[in-house]
Amino acid sequence: MNENYQFKHRHIFGIEQMSSEDIQFILQTAASFKEISNRPIKKVPTLRGKTIINLFYEPSTRTRLSFEIAGKRLSADTFNISASTSSAQKGETLIDTVRNMQAMNPDIIVMRHSSSGAPNLIANKINASIINAGDGAHEHPSQGLLDMMTVLEKKQRLDGLKIAIIGDITHSRVARSDILGFTRMGSEVYLAGPATFIPPGIEKMGAKVCNSVAEAVTDADVVMALRIQKERQNDPLIPSLREYAIRYGINNRLLGLAKDDVVVMHPGPINRGVELNPDVADGKRSVILDQVTNGVAVRMALLYLVMGGEKGSEG
């Protein structure tokens, strides 16, 4: 890495804004934070006195908890707001909501929202740093980064790998962040799924679209299955979960086509028996729980870096 490198992003909207050096730097920082979570006293004073609001307009278990733990392990004061308890139900606009939050002077707002681009909308209205925790079908940058961190740990590199992503790419912000991230780091990303799940022009983001799951998985270093979003079944994307599981579900037979040391990933939550066969999800190739562990480290790194990468009150 260039020795003059500096991390310059005050907001994290997506992987799209990041150079390969940015990604490398975030992953290095995350790796250095990871050990904190294994200490008996899992807390450092780095962000003491900083206020972080986790503003979640969509349901989330893992991501919200992960950001909250990340903030608390850095000694920040964290607050969680979900749409069901906020003014959203009283008809307040998003901009008004965040302006009111700004009046209480938070340092970081971590936001999840069902509308793509919602973090961009509020970023220039307030002084706090914005971290996108998933916006519509746009990006989920911390997930993309934790996926890269996990692969880097397992493979010791991020270039020259074959990454297969199987499932509903159209509605997946995780897929977009992963495509942008892994290709930027020099890997090749192959996509497979029924055409109803492949959005037009996705090749322009650097991915290759395969005709079959087998083609995508063959010689893959990483196989990632995406969650079938059952709530989207009002749009006739697939005939049935049964047919999807048979044709597109990841099982051990299919994994026989991949490299011997293939790892299996999933952004969670899993529909067991649909996109992942239970044997695979719990099998030796699965790194799904490593992803979750790394999620905390990556989010600690992001919180730290958007605050300028400097230590808090204790210097």
Added chain:
Amino acid sequence: MDELLVLENGRIIDPSSGVDSVGSLWIKNGKIVDAEDFVPSDARRIDVHGCWVVPGLIDMHVHLRDPGQEYKENVETGTNAAAAGGITAVACMPNTTPVNDCAEVTRYVLERAQGCRARVYPVGAVSRKSAGKEIADYAEMKDAGIVGVTDDGLPVIDSQLMRRAMEYAKSHGLFVMSHSEEYALSRGGCMNEGEVATRLGLKGIPNAAESIMVFRDIALAELTGCHVHFSHISTKESLDLIRQAKGRGAKVSAETSPHYFTLTDKAVEGYNTSAKMNPPLRSEEDRQAVIEALADGTLDAIATDHAPHTELEKDVEFDLAANGIIGLETSLSLSLELVREKKIDPARLVELMSVRPAQILGVRGGSLAPGDVADVTVIDPDAEFTYNVNMVVSKSKNSPFLDRALKGRAKLTIVDGRVVYQL
């Protein structure tokens, strides 16, 4: 006493009479007259050297938001914006609150237009409340002053209703404007389907959502013999269908809007809600097809689809933002870009912005022959300016062209012989 005005030394461009020459235009008591009918000594004289003198521009697709959404625009502010853009007449869409589906609303709009700076031609609703269930009372609206019918803003989903609307409109000398959108394909979409939408994670609207309905309404135009006009055409496929239909002699006409030949879906980048409209900004291939169709006669008119919205509707999440942009004040300048790029010549520009709209609407104007109404636009083709938010005349400021450097604009707008705007 006679009201006399003479525009001197301008380049008079009047395609209806084949005129394109430097000279003077004489106006007396609201009419264009011959030089000999004129008493030069007591006339007001305006030197328009270096400018084009053309029949008043007519924008056949405008939302004035009056009645009901006057906080966005009203008849007065909308026609002020028109005058500032060199536009002497507008056709206003019926999707007001209440919908213009009866004579009372039509009369209300026309009363509001009294004394305004541009002529206003209301277009009535195809269906009662534009609900797509039953046709509205066209005859009484016609008597009150509508020039055509449309459910603009919404497609007429029911093909039988559209067929009956065309038949009934034809009986009453009205034409039907088609907002061509196959809703099953467009529903939930908020921009053009394609690479940009995929990258931004926004649900796309495919070209087929427009062309499927264009195909249907061409078929119904040929079935019924009613004149069907296609609003805000944005796709190559629609234009191919319209070109073929015209080749068969079908009674169809079509308009596009300046944004469709100026911008592509790349303008949405950064979740710019000022670039959100329906139909959406399309690909570069579509943009080029629109320009070609303006030149070859497939498209008849440039109309703005002027759609005022305030920050209440626009300063929100992209997928929740309202569709539409204002356009009255930038239409001429953007269209002049096509002339400078030699895509169309000045006479064709006048056909697209005045002659054909007058013919399609069946209204006065579109000509500078002696005896015609003195609706005149004087264009300074070389005037350079940057369109900025402080100069916007419309009540709403939702334009993707703010801060764009423009060249060419109206220097004088004259309605009924009266100067309503002077730069």
